[in-house]
Each structure stands twice: as structure tokens, then as C-alpha cells.
Amino acid sequence: MVKVNGLTYNYSSEVQLKFPDFSLSKGEQALILGQSGCGKTTLLHLLSGLLKPNSGVIDVENENILNMSAARLDKFRGANIGIVFQTPHFIEALTVKENLTLTQTLAGKSKNVAKIKSLLLDLGVESKLNSKLNTLSVGEKQRVSIARALVNSPALILADEPTSALDDENCNAVLKLVREQAKKHNSTLLIVTHDNRLKDHFDKRIEL
Amino acid sequence: MNVLRLSWKNIISKPLPSLLSMLLLAVGLSTGIILKLTEHQLTENINNTGKDIKLVIGAKGSRLQLVLSSVFQIDNPTGNINYGFYSLLKRNKMIKEMIPVSMGDSYKRKRIVGTNHDYIRLFSGELKEGVLFEKPLEATIGSAVASELGLKVGADFVGGHGMEEVLHSHDEYKYKVVGVLERSGSVLDNLILTPVQTVWIMHAGHGHDSEYTLGGAKEEIHDVPELEEVLVDSLSQKHEVHNHEGHSHEHHEHAEVNLEELLANIDPKDREITAILFPNLSGNAKIGVLNNANNQPNMMAVDPAPEIALLKNKLTPFVSIIIAISWFITIIAMFSVFIGLLSSLRGRKYEIALMRVLGASKSKVLVSILFEGVILSVLGYLLCLVLSHSGMELIGNWMQNEYQYEFTGWIFLNSELTYLLVAIVIGLVSALIPAYKAYKTDISETLSK
Numbered sequence: 001m002v003k004v005n006g007l008t009y010n011y012s013s014e015v016q017l018k019f020p021d022f023s024l025s026k027g028e029q030a031l032i033l034g035q036s037g038c039g040k041t042t043l044l045h046l047l048s049g050l051l052k053p054n055s056g057v058i059d060v061e062n063e064n065i066l067n068m069s070a071a072r073l074d075k076f077r078g079a080n081i082g083i084v085f086q087t088p089h090f091i092e093a094l095t096v097k098e099n100l101t102l103t104q105t106l107a108g109k110s111k112n113v114a115k116i117k118s119l120l121l122d123l124g125v126e127s128k129l130n131s132k133l134n135t136l137s138v139g140e141k142q143r144v145s146i147a148r149a150l151v152n153s154p155a156l157i158l159a160d161e162p163t164s165a166l167d168d169e170n171c172n173a174v175l176k177l178v179r180e181q182a183k184k185h186n187s188t189l190l191i192v193t194h195d196n197r198l199k200d201h202f203d204k205r206i207e208l
Numbered sequence: 209m210n211v212l213r214l215s216w217k218n219i220i221s222k223p224l225p226s227l228l229s230m231l232l233l234a235v236g237l238s239t240g241i242i243l244k245l246t247e248h249q250l251t252e253n254i255n256n257t258g259k260d261i262k263l264v265i266g267a268k269g270s271r272l273q274l275v276l277s278s279v280f281q282i283d284n285p286t287g288n289i290n291y292g293f294y295s296l297l298k299r300n301k302m303i304k305e306m307i308p309v310s311m312g313d314s315y316k317r318k319r320i321v322g323t324n325h326d327y328i329r330l331f332s333g334e335l336k337e338g339v340l341f342e343k344p345l346e347a348t349i350g351s352a353v354a355s356e357l358g359l360k361v362g363a364d365f366v367g368g369h370g371m372e373e374v375l376h377s378h379d380e381y382k383y384k385v386v387g388v389l390e391r392s393g394s395v396l397d398n399l400i401l402t403p404v405q406t407v408w409i410m411h412a413g414h415g416h417d418s419e420y421t422l423g424g425a426k427e428e429i430h431d432v433p434e435l436e437e438v439l440v441d442s443l444s445q446k447h448e449v450h451n452h453e454g455h456s457h458e459h460h461e462h463a464e465v466n467l468e469e470l471l472a473n474i475d476p477k478d479r480e481i482t483a484i485l486f487p488n489l490s491g492n493a494k495i496g497v498l499n500n501a502n503n504q505p506n507m508m509a510v511d512p513a514p515e516i517a518l519l520k521n522k523l524t525p526f527v528s529i530i531i532a533i534s535w536f537i538t539i540i541a542m543f544s545v546f547i548g549l550l551s552s553l554r555g556r557k558y559e560i561a562l563m564r565v566l567g568a569s570k571s572k573v574l575v576s577i578l579f580e581g582v583i584l585s586v587l588g589y590l591l592c593l594v595l596s597h598s599g600m601e602l603i604g605n606w607m608q609n610e611y612q613y614e615f616t617g618w619i620f621l622n623s624e625l626t627y628l629l630v631a632i633v634i635g636l637v638s639a640l641i642p643a644y645k646a647y648k649t650d651i652s653e654t655l656s657k
């Protein structure tokens with residue numbers, strides 16, 4: 001489902017990042033651990049096609065994303081990869097519902113409000129459907145960002161430090177939600193973090 | 209949620225900067241549209257009013273003033289000429305038509321013009337109700353006079369001396385409204401029309417020029433028998449007609465006898481008119497009349513067309529300045545839209561990156577920003593239509609009061625659509641750089657910050 005081989009990325013002629021090979025099967029959940037500056041976020045951006053590596057192969061859903069045209073890659077990313085960011089960002093002019101329907105339409109999928117409602121219900125923020133983002137708490141925003149990552153039922157969910165800014169209680173709650181939803185949608189989950197609290201929750205760990 | 213809707217949402221999420229950009233654009237474009245509307249209506253009014261008048265004779269003075277006052281009814285007359293000259297010209301078989309106009313009085317800022325029925329025909333005036341004036345002190349009024357002053361057939365009023373401000377009232381004689389004209393969109397709408405004899409009665413006792421020559425031979429005017437006959441006939445006939453209409457016989461007889469006596473006693477030297485209009489005069493007849501009038505000591509003949517062209521030329525620099533100001537405001541508006549979009553995008557850098565992550569192509573992001581510029585400019589254009597047309601209506605009301613011409617904001621010119629194109633181009637140009645910046649956004653770098 002996700003396969004990485006011989007991946008390198010050069011920030012400059014002196015700084016070259018070399019990433020370990022790994023593969024994840026459909027529905028598998030894994031953790032990528034590493035200290036700050038070791039290239040965790042770079043790897044996540046490479047996996048989602050936001051950066052081009054200097055060498056290597058990245059297969060997602062049996063397709064080498066590095067061979068895709070820019071337009072095809074944009075569509076592919078929208079439809080097959082959901083990303084949860086450390087700090088949830090949204091299009092502030094839109095409501096929760098509009099942010100999620102935009103995610104659907106940008107991925108080339110049809111608007112599905114029933115699915116949005118169901119996701120928000122699962123995440124405990126169903127009452128925020130028509131709320132503006134600036135009226136939500138940080139915790140609520142994080143839940144909505146998880147909903148956004150899942151709304152297109154992606155094959156791969158990438159989470160970038162989703163818990164590093166949270167206390168233990170919220171850390172566990174968010175982790176539980178992400179894992180449960182990924183499992184429910186049969187999506188492969190890859191969490192990139194330096195948060196050692198997550199270490200024991202995953203059988204598969206990749207150290208950078 | 210499509211891109212257009214997203215652009216719209218982004219605009220309304222920042223109402224104040226968006227409104228400011230729209231308003232600036234609207235003001236800039238409005239100035240241009242108001243100019244267009246004014247120019248169009250002015251040209252139409254000038255053409256409609258002046259097209260059939262080939263020559264004007266009046267008292268010596270400013271040529272343009274004579275044309276403006278006697279043809280367009282928007283300036284003070286240059287003075288008066290003796291009616292005798294008109295009578296002399298009437299003997300000329302080459303002149304098919306000429307119309308006397310006599311001015312100087314008004315009623316509530318509406319000009320009273322002494323003339324004959326040909327003047328009404330000249331502007332294709334038609335009766336809405338009542339009859340055309342026949343006797344002195346009878347008045348047929350324009351549609352705007354009737355509606356604005358609330359005058360109806362049968363109403364009477366006292367005129368006063370002066371065009372803008374009444375210097376003194378002619379309290380001794382009352383005008384009687386005998387007819388109301390249909391709206392014609394010409395000078396007629398704002399005029400009170402009466403026989404020239406009314407003006408003589410009102411101003412009895414003010415004598416002026418008396419010596420005129422026709423074809424070079426000097427002729428002193430002491431009396432005009434033709435005129436007296438026509439006048440007396442007219443008075444007698446109308447007297448009968450009014451009896452049939454059931455008006456007070458006693459009252460009319462008394463008034464008319466007095467007027468007859470008064471008219472008969474007016475010295476021919478005091479029978480004056482302001483100007484003579486010549487419709488359909490051309491060739492030798494025109495040259496003859498022109499030379500003849502210009503040879504008179506206190507008289508001049510003017511061809512209105514070159515004077516109007518001269519006036520337009522004089523106005524051109526002012527119009528150019530206003531156009532330049534309107535473009536200046538429009539360009540400032542363009543910068544306002546540009547700065548507004550640019551600063552809005554700086555705050556939305558992460559949102560742009562987010563859109564790309566969610567699957568939006570670079571071109572989709574570019575189009576969404578261009579849409580924002582276009583939406584702002586189209587809204588600015590719509591606001592400009594409201595501002596310019598209601599502004600024109602306000603200016604029109606003022607101009608109508610000042611110049612007796614009808615100007616309205618409730619017309620739409622095809623050329624206004626050009627301004628829509630201008631607005632769209634402004635929107636696109638001002639959004640181009642912000643859109644390109646969004647297009648070139650480095651998603652990874654933005655998300656890493």
C-alpha cells in the first residue's frame with residue numbers, strides 16, 4: 001500500500017537527508033519517530049508529493065507518485081491522502097461544513113453532507129457543523145481537522161505531530177480518535193512525531 | 209463549494225476592505241458614466257432643439273448668448289428688437305417661415321415666452337388638454353410647468369419681470385392657462401407660451417429702437433396696420449368662442465375691451481420682441497436675411513450651428529479634466545483592489561497551501577484569486593451604476609431647475625457596458641500579481657513555518 005525505497009532529499013549541497021526503506025500494508029498503522037530537525041516533516045511532505053526527492057521511489061496505492069504529472073498528483077493527493085497537521089489550519093472565511101465540502105470538491109468528489117455529519121458525530125463536534133472556525137476551541141479544531149483528513153476516505157492518512165502540543169489527556173483522546181477513524185475507514189495511518197508518549201501505542205515504529 | 213463560491217466567501221469575510229475597494233472603483237467609474245449620461249442628454253437636447261433653427265436675429269451682443277437665450281432658453285437675452293423689423297421681413301416672399309420670440313418675464317422661475325403657434329410646431333408640441341393660446345394673457349404651458357407648479361387649464365397666475373429672479377410683479381394683469389402641452393422632451397416642457405402681444409401689454413411704456421432698413425432703404429416704423437387688424441380680429445373671434453364655451457361674458461368683454469384699448473395705444477416703437485427664429489432657411493434667403501440684419505445698427509443675425517460647435521469646443525478642456533480625474537480615481541481604485549488582495553493573501557498564505565494539499569491545482573488557486581479581483585470589480589461596477597444613475601438624477605433635477613432642460617438618471621446607455629469591461633480588466637490586472645504569487649506558493653515551505 002505504501003512503499004518507500006532509497007529515498008533521499010537534498011536541502012543544499014551539504015545537507016542531504018537519507019530516509020530508511022519501509023512499507024506499510026492497507027490499514028496498517030505506524031509511527032515515525034525522530035528528534036527535531038531529522039527530517040520527519042520533510043518525509044511527510046515527500047510522501048504526500050509536496051516535495052520532490054532527489055532519488056528513490058514512493059509508491060502509494062501501487063502507484064509511484066513521483067512519476068505523476070503535477071495536475072495528476074494534485075488530484076491523487078486530494079483523493080487518496082489525508083493529512084492532519086500539528087496546528088490545525090482552515091479556510092477561515094468558511095464554516096466547518098464548507099471547509100469539509102471544499103475538501104470533497106477539490107478532490108474531485110461529489111459533495112456528501114451526510115458523510116460529513118456522520119464524521120463530526122463520531123468526533124463529537126456535530127454541533128459545530130455550521131460554525132465559523134474562529135468560534136471553535138483548539139481541541140475542536142483538531143477534531144475537525146481529523147474529520148477533514150478522513151472525509152474523502154483516503155487510502156493513506158499522514159499525521160504531523162498531532163499530539164505534541166497537547167497534554168496527556170488530550171494526547172490520548174486525539175490519538176484514540178485518529179486510530180479509530182483510520183481503522184473504521186480502513187486507511188493506512190502514518191504518524192510522524194518526536195512525542196515519545198506515542199511510542200508504546202504502536203507496534204510498527206520507524207526511527208529516523 | 210466551487211472556486212467561485214470560495215472567492216465570494218473570501219470577499220465577504222473581509223467586508224470593510226472589500227467595500228472600500230468597491231467604493232473607490234465605483235466612484236471612479238461613476239464619474240465617467242455621469243459624464244457620458246450628461247454628454248448624451250446634452251447632445252440630444254441640443255440636437256433636438258437646435259437642428260431646425262437655421263438663423264436667429266436678435267439684439268447686438270454676444271452671439272452665443274443670443275443663441276443660448278432664444279434657442280435653448282438657458283441664458284439672458286441680449287436685448288430687444290422692434291417688432292417692425294419682423295413685419296418688414298414678413299413682406300419678403302423668400303422667407304417661408306419665421307417665429308418671433310419675446311422673453312423677459314417668468315413665473316416661479318419658469319420662463320414666459322411670447323410667440324406664435326409656429327414655435328410649438330417647431331418642437332412638435334402637442335396639446336394634452338385645453339387649447340393653444342390665441343388672445344393676449346392666455347397661456348399654454350409645458351408639461352413640466354403644469355406638473356411642477358400644479359397649474360391646470362383654467363388656473364390663473366401673475367407673472368413677473370425677470371428670468372431668474374422676479375424684479376417686479378405684473379400684478380395688474382393675470383395670465384390664464386388655456387392649455388397644457390404633452391411632454392415633448394424639448395424646451396416646450398418648461399415654458400409658458402403666450403402671444404407676443406401679452407409681453408407688450410406687460411411692458412407697455414418701455415420704448416426702444418425704431419429705425420430699420422429693408423434691402424438698404426431706410427424705413428421708419430410708426431405703425432403696423434396688418435398687425436393691428438390681425439390682433440383685433442383675433443380678439444373678436446376668440447371673444448365669441450369663449451362665449452360658446454360658457455365663460456363669463458361680462459368679465460371677458462370688460463377685460464378684452466381694456467386690452468384692445470391698451471394694445472391700440474402702445475406705440476409701435478414699444479412693440480418689441482427678443483429674437484426671430486428662422487426654421488428651414490437656406491441659400492440666398494439666408495444670406496439676404498443675414499446681411500440685412502447685420503446691417504441694422506442694433507441687431508445681429510447668428511447661425512446657431514457654429515456657435516454651438518464653438519461652445520462644445522470651449523467645454524472640451526473641462527470635460528477632459530473631469531475625465532482625467534475619473535481615470536485617476538479609477539487607477540487609485542485599481543491599486544486599492546491590488547493592495548487589498550495582496551494583503552489579504554499574505555494572511556491567507558497557509559490557506560492557499562492548504563488548498564493545494566487538499567487537491568487544488570496551481571491553476572485552480574490562480575483562478576480563485578483572479579475571481580476575487582473580478583467579483584470585486586463587477587460589484588464595484590454594479591455599485592457604480594447605482595451611484596451614477598441616482599447621482600445623475602440628482603444632478604438632472606438641479607440642471608432642470610437651472611437650465612430648463614430635462615436631464616434624467618433613469619436611462620441606460622450601451623456605452624455603459626464598456627465600463628463593465630473596464631471594471632473586469634481592472635479586477636483582472638489588480639489580481640494578477642497576487643494570483644501569480646499564490647500560484648507560485650511553495651506549499652512545503654509554507655506548511656513547515
